Amino acid sequence: xxxxxxxxxxxxxxxPGQGSQYAGMGMEYLxxxxxxxxxxxxxxxxxxxxxxxxxxxxxxxxxxLENTFYSQVSIFTLSxxxxxxxxxxxxxxxxxxxxxxxxxxxDYAALYTSGFFDFKKxxxxxxxxxxxxxxxxxxxxxxxxxxLGTDYQTLKNLLDHYRTEFKGDVYPANYNDYSQIVISGxxxxxxxxxxxxxxxxxxxxxxxxxxxxxxxxxxxxxxxxLGEYLSNITFNEPGIDFYSSTSMIYTKKEEVxxxxxxQLLIPINWVGSIEYFLSNEVNTFIEIGPGKVLSxxxxxxxxxxxxxxxxFNTDKLADLNNLKESLI
Numbered sequence: 001x002x003x004x005x006x007x008x009x010x011x012x013x014x015x016p017g018q019g020s021q022y023a024g025m026g027m028e029y030l031x032x033x034x035x036x037x038x039x040x041x042x043x044x045x046x047x048x049x050x051x052x053x054x055x056x057x058x059x060x061x062x063x064x065l066e067n068t069f070y071s072q073v074s075i076f077t078l079s080x081x082x083x084x085x086x087x088x089x090x091x092x093x094x095x096x097x098x099x100x101x102x103x104x105x106x107d108y109a110a111l112y113t114s115g116f117f118d119f120k121k122x123x124x125x126x127x128x129x130x131x132x133x134x135x136x137x138x139x140x141x142x143x144x145x146x147x148l149g150t151d152y153q154t155l156k157n158l159l160d161h162y163r164t165e166f167k168g169d170v171y172p173a174n175y176n177d178y179s180q181i182v183i184s185g186x187x188x189x190x191x192x193x194x195x196x197x198x199x200x201x202x203x204x205x206x207x208x209x210x211x212x213x214x215x216x217x218x219x220x221x222x223x224x225x226l227g228e229y230l231s232n233i234t235f236n237e238p239g240i241d242f243y244s245s246t247s248m249i250y251t252k253k254e255e256v257x258x259x260x261x262x263q264l265l266i267p268i269n270w271v272g273s274i275e276y277f278l279s280n281e282v283n284t285f286i287e288i289g290p291g292k293v294l295s296x297x298x299x300x301x302x303x304x305x306x307x308x309x310x311x312f313n314t315d316k317l318a319d320l321n322n323l324k325e326s327l328i
Contacts, residue, residue, distance in 0.1 A: 016106050025315075
């Protein structure tokens, strides 16, 4: 597919969520990004700290990158900056974009790219969400873990059994690919559930760099507070379709508040979202933001469905150059 005709290209832009952050992300092409807008200065002003120092890994401030509040602001800022840079430099033909989609926090960069709000408003929303979740971290002591090598239905049945027998609040949170499902709950319940799952033959369970029970009913208080904040936001008409990977719908401006409020309470269905795109003949996927997690998930889902697709990411300068050479 390397020589695909531009007129036949159908592209989805996808944005990663919390957990994709790492020290030094985006730093090697920071000068390119700042030519588009001064995103990092705006974020630093909001934080009252130098965001570039926080994400560069150059001093003790870089440890803050693992804090929910700082990681969410950092990922959103970098993803939005890259998205605008790609658009301004015409790396992406807007006429070929079928939709944008995000993975959890990534929904906010996707909503920004769709045109629902400007960067400053998006930054304020993400800061509010990050602060609410950071505060909930302390109260809840949550935990998330990736279960590998077990299919979704088997795992769901085991967790239903666990909740019935042990009264522990542990739920499937992310259906990432056919054999990678993230589970979420309070730490004390999660630790017992992990032992239970291993006793039932589940062999590989990896704790994630997230300290909250996202995408479960345990997020009700955070969800309600976020909904109250969003009720005061006026959203624009989008220029690009935004597809919610939790609600599994295209979102209208009057639905943004309810969809993003519900997003914290219900599982991410990344598999179902990518299957939907593949069924609509999407043949190009571009991951915009730090890391390559979503690129790997899309490849495995596409391979399972015998679909030949192009997958790009923007993690390094070389990745940007590869995208430019392949798509312009």
